[in-house]
Amino acid sequence: MMENKTKKICVVHIITGLDADESALMLYKLLAHIDRSQFEPVVISLDGEADLSNRIRAHGITVYSLDMSNNLTVGWQIFKLAHLLRSIKPDIIQGWMYHGNLATSLANLSLGNRYPLIWTVHNTLYNIRQKSRTTRWIIELTTKRSNTATRILYNTELNASQHISIGYDDQHTQIIPNGFDTQLFSPNAYRRSNSRQMLGIPEDAIVIGMFTHDFSLNDHTLFLEATHLLLQHHKNVHFLLVGQDLTPEHPSIISLLKRSPMPQNIHLLGERKDTHSLMNTLDIFSLISSSADGFPNSVIEAMACGIPCITTDIIDLPHITGHTGQTLQTSDTTPSALAFIWLEWINAGEAWRKEMGLRGMAYIQQHYNIRQITDQYQATYKELVNHGRTNGFLLPFQQTQFSRHAEKCTQNDSKSCTQGSR
Structure with missing residues (x-):
């Protein structure tokens, strides 16, 4: 008797690069959990080998590194990408990040638009003028090419409304939030005790932390000034700062230390791989930022570990933290205001x-x-494979609640929404 086997859906993911930033990490988590009995993923990085390349290969997934991210619109580079796609024969192409999205569109165009095309946008658009000329140009090109995407996936309503306000196609929009491993990031008494012991933090101390990816987007100066104010009223408090460049040797930190000496109970831990353990060390998580280039994953990771959060009102954080934490108006956040809230939460x-x-x-x-x-x-x-092979793969799609947010953004705050970043 002949066995009836269902053909796996081949999804080729084309991403700008596989450095461990927010978009690449989300792709990695997706690939680690996708049902391999139904789907066959392939990854193409426009850049060279990076942090996540071999971690993805460890899941038995093919990864190509093309070293072409700086020459994206050169004709032979797109031909090279199109030739690779033709040999893979995907069912769907999914782009990640601006360069990856543009590359999918141009390569698919050279192949006669034969494949359903998904764009994945995890960036906010605040101030495009602060970005390089090349990045601004890529954003403009993706805006013009956005109607070639069968579906555009955003991870927040704010991202969707901001992009639609600058001209992105609004007919094929879908919002899928970032996902998190809630088994890895979960309350764990052993991790809490062990991490405190390694850091020399007493069990009865209050620990407040801020974990970040990008030093430039977060107000560590305000955070550190608030620590000094709090310590005047409550001595048994320790502070953890985790993230790239957050080490005593970094020039930016040295500059901060010249203005205000660092108490012994402030721990600058730099970039860490064990954030799931360190999160459990905390009693309070704080993210103090005036802007964000992507989604602040650390807030979700802290909440998943059962740590209450104090954040500024960036991205969708007011909606996410809701009645489980406290959101501060960015314009009203001062060191004294933050220290006062910390003291209230301790008391x-x-x-x-x-x-x-x-x-x-x-x-x-x-x-x-x-x-x-x-x-x-x-x-x-x-859905795209079963129903998308008509009208050049451009499917009608029922817009979600983001559309109301987009209209409000366009009508009331068009200035802020028409700015951008990569």
Whole structure:
């Protein structure tokens, strides 16, 4: 008896590069959890080998590194990419980041627009004038080419509305949030005790942390000034700063230290691979930023670990933290205001903080679990393969609630929404 086997859906992911930034990490998490009995993923990096290349290969997934990200519109480079796609024979092409999205569109054009095309946009658009001329040019090109995408996936409503306001196609928009491993990032008493012991932090100390990816986008100066104010009223507090460049040797930190000496209970840990353990060290998580280039993953990771969060009102954080934390107006956030809120939360007691943390954890498990998010991507792939082979693959799509946000953004805040970054 002949066995009836269903052909796997081949999805080729084309990404600007595989450095461990927010978009590349989301792609990695998606690939690590995708149902390999139904889908056959392939990754093409326009850049060279990077942090995640071999981690993806370890899952049995082919990764090509083309070293072409700086020559994206050179004809022979696009021909090279198109030739590779022709040999792979994908069912769907998915672009990631601006350069990756543009490359998918140009390569698919050279192949006669034969494949359904997904764009993935995880960037906010605040101030395009601060970006390089090349980046601004790529954004303009993707705006003009956005109607060639069968579907444009954003990870927040704000990202969608900002891009639509500068001219991105609004007929094929879908919002899929970032996903998180809520088994890895979860409350863990052993990790809490072990991390505190390694850092020399007493069990009865209050620990406040800020974990970031990009030093330039976050206000570490304000955070450190607030630590000095809080320590005047509460001595048994330790502070963890985690992220690239957050080491005592970095020039930016040295400059901060010249203005204000660093107390011994402020720990500058730099970039770490064990953030799931370090998160459990905390009693309070704070993210103090005036802008964001992508989605602040660390807030979701802290909430998943049951840590209550204080953040500024960037991206969708007011909606995400909701009644489980506190959101500060960026314009009103000062060192004294932050220190005062920290003191209030400390005085509220451990039981209150744990209750807030558990509410936040439940929300993340319900809305940001990587398995549920992966299911949303998989459902989109199946829909495009099953129903997308008509009208040049441009499917009618029911717009979600982001459309109301887009209209509000366009009418009331068009100035801020028409600015951008890569």
